[in-house]
Ligand code: HEM
Ligand code: SF4
């Protein structure tokens with residue numbers, strides 16, 4: 001009996017400045033496969049459909065359970081995590097491409113350090129110590145914990161930036177994930193002590209005013225984070241902060 | 251990190267002013283303009299009286315420049331700049347709000363062309379002071395009727411969808427439920443303006459006075 005197989009088409013590039021090459025692989029079907037398994041199968045036997053020997057495809061992955069964010073890519077044109085993309089659910093042939101809004105490193109690997117830089121730029125952390133122990137912070141009300149938890153699930157995958165019309169080479173917009181983290185850290189009782197710095201940063205270039213409300217981010221987020229709610233909430237915070245600083249002549 | 255520098259805040263302020271100008275004064279004026287032109291549905295005399303009053307306000311040029319021309323020019327030109335910074339992807343991600351993003355831009359462009367032509371024909375060209383007969387003469391032409399309907403639909407959509415955008419972008423509608431409600435409010439404004447505008451245009455075309463019931 002012939003084995004059941006399916007086709008995976010992959011956009012490959014050795015380097016960002018090298019020309020694009022599409023490769024097709026025919027893989028043996030097993031139930032419950034995900035896209036990472038496909039890439040592993042190829043690494044095991046890197047022969048294209050035409051029988052030409054190629055090289056293993058470069059890709060990023062780590063947790064394999066949608067918590068690390070590393071494996072974001074375009075799967076049949078949709079920005080999503082490869083580890084939770086099941087072959088059974090995907091239209092064949094399966095088309096794999098790297099995210100387009102981040103600098104390409106190789107094949108399906110992109111450099112998402114922009115997000116890390118923007119998290120730093122917007123002060124998305126909570127200082128717990130100075131040059132000396134600054135002691136315990138205030139307690140967090142359970143109601144605030146409940147609001148904060150969904151925001152804390154962000155895995156910095158970048159899918160929300162990938163689908164945003166305002167994140168592109170013409171614009172420096174930080175994107176929904178970062179704005180949502182600002183909301184999270186401003187919500188935290190200790191984090192709130194530094195909210196002015198975060199709001200000032202979001203008033204600057206690439207800040208919140210760049211958001212034009214296409215609301216794609218919330219549909220692309222694998223963690224179901226209420227990004228449009230975060231954007232609106234932080235928009236209000238920045239506005240109040242801007243008006244107050246202006247009235248005080250700061 | 252200290253406070254954002256004055257220079258880096260400029261784009262925030264300009265973005266906010268572009269957004270605000272769409273509602274006040276431009277959006278408010280669109281409502282007022284449809285209101286005053288609705289007198290054309292009452293009677294010729296009433297229309298001429300109201301438009302005559304409006305066109306003889308003191309400081310007319312200064313008022314029009316401050317409340318209309320400068321805000322519309324700023325909103326549009328800065329709007330084109332905002333448009334140029336985005337890269338629409340509605341074809342690859344065909345979600346409704348993504349189409350709205352694209353339509354907001356194209357209806358803005360149609361509104362820009364329409365407003366320019368409308369000002370040229372009704373404000374600066376020809377009549378100087380508009381009277382019912384002059385508008386009705388223009389509206390006898392089916393091409394005028396078609397152009398006005400396209401212009402009215404574009405402006406109304408742009409205002410209605412813009413109000414939804416505004417509610418989200420100024421932190422007025424925060425939760426998905428509130429944003430949905432703001433969307434319905436915007437839709438109500440957009441549809442009302444479209445209907446009012448079309449009825450006014452048809453009123454001029456057919457010399458039709460459906461709201462003239464109380465005029466003896
Ligand atoms: C009838 C005249 C007009 C009215 C009533 C109007 C009204 C509005 C309103 C209420 C908004 C929402 C503000 C916001 O996004 O927060 C808006 C946004 C916008 N308008 Fe207009 N507008 C008009 C003409 C124009 C014109 C001629 C253009 C030129 C292209 C334009 C381009 C834009 C753009 C690009 C946005 C979206 C900005 C964003 O999403 O950040 N508008 N407009
Ligand atoms: S907000 Fe959602 S889509 Fe955006 S980076 Fe975080 S997990 Fe990914």
Ligand code: FES
Pocket residue numbers: 060061062063064065066067068069070071072081082083084
């Ligand atoms: S491998 Fe961690 S999210 Fe997919």
